Amino acid sequence: MPESKPIRIWVDGCFDTMHYGHSNALRQAKEMGAYLVVGVHSDEEILKNKGPTVLKNKERYDAVRACKWVDEVVEDAPYLTSLEYLDKYNCDFCVHGDDVTTMSDGTDCYSVVKQAGRYKECKRTIGVSTTDLVKRMLMRKINPEGTRAECDHEYIQDKLEKFNDNKLPKDGDKVVYVDGSFDMFHAGHAEYLKQAKELGDFLIVGIQGDDLVRQIESTYPILNQEERALSVLACRYADAIILDSPHQLTDEFISKHNISIVVGADQSIINRTKAETKIIPNQDIGSKSIIARILADFEIYQERNRKKGEKAILEAEMLAKEKASLQ
Missing domain, CATH: 3.40.50.620 (HUPs)
Structure with missing residues (x-):
């Protein structure tokens, strides 16, 4: 047959x-x-x-x-x-x-x-579309200090489980770690993760919590942490994620996750960890530039x-x- x-x-x-x-x-x-x-x-x-x-x-x-x-x-x-x-x-x-x-x-x-x-x-x-994201960005112009409404956590958790391959590094794998907000995940983020993955065998991506993003960026993210995590998990270069990733990467954190190298977008990464670091500059497109495009043509x-x-x-x-x- x-x-x-x-x-x-x-x-x-x-x-x-x-x-x-x-x-x-x-x-x-x-x-x-x-x-x-x-x-x-x-x-x-x-x-x-x-x-x-x-x-x-x-x-x-x-x-x-x-x-x-x-x-x-x-x-x-x-x-x-x-x-x-x-x-x-x-x-x-x-x-x-x-x-x-x-x-x-x-x-x-x-x-x-x-x-x-x-x-x-x-x-x-449910709960996301390009139209919805544009609306969220437009609201930034109307109310820059506003906060995002809570999402349906049970619904999002179900999607996180479906997106997650539950990969674990194999013995001998060189583990690379990178973190960030990854708000409005785009092709620039994907290229960044691709270059990070090329430095080793297994890439862990830390997703910063909403409060930490607000502290670093002085504004709220367009997407909340769980939504941002879904976009990272959908990327072919990310092997695993860590939610609520810490800003300061302690020796204990590096050892716990068997991290060999930490990637950052600029020199500030050197002040956040004692581990080996590698700088990969931000790519051409960025979340802020996407938001700027929307706000520049507000009426349109x-x-x-x-x-x-x-x-x-x-x-x-x-x-x-x-x-x-x-x-």
Whole structure:
């Protein structure tokens, strides 16, 4: 009896401000088969159908490539998902969240693959979206001293367990340690972790608690610690994480985790530990620059979010009608 070929899956999207909701969708999609191909739309296609992006082409392409569940990235994928692209990349079916995504004229982006019976759904991650993150950043301008509302910890804890591979270093592994806030995790963070991982065999990433981030940055993080941890765990270069990582890295801490080298972004790391250190400068893109982009075009993004709200209502109505027709 001939062996069945590995199932190949197609997922596409904008993946703007790549967040843990995107990663969770890719995780769920990968569980449906063996090989995950992800198509990422261009800035031009997104502007035409949805509005301006926060991150540009290469920043979004690189962020998706860094996700550990992704096997291949297709750049400049069409906004309307086509059978031609599924066939071109030898994909058996397409996966999307249980919401409706529409073209500029209001038609369903996945109508063609749905009609062909080559469409499956995964559960949308509650409490996070690019629109939500933009809203959080806009609120910084209105109320810089404001605080984030508490998330659903039970829901997030479930996702942490699903994201965590529970890896442990093997005997003889050179353990590398790096810490930070990793707020608004982006391609620059991924490149930073990649370079850190290249210094050894096993990379532990310390996630600073919200209070410590406020002390260091003099402001609150956009995402809380648990949300930030999810984004780090989704990165292919991170082997393990430590929550509420300390600012001062004591000999006891270094010994407990068998750390051989500590990585920092600047000279300040030397004052935080007596262990061997390595400086890897911050990459081109940073969380602060992403926030600055939003705040620089405050009115544009306010209008974008208003239109997104109207579109969300329309999409919910379309979804309700579609489900009613299937009953």
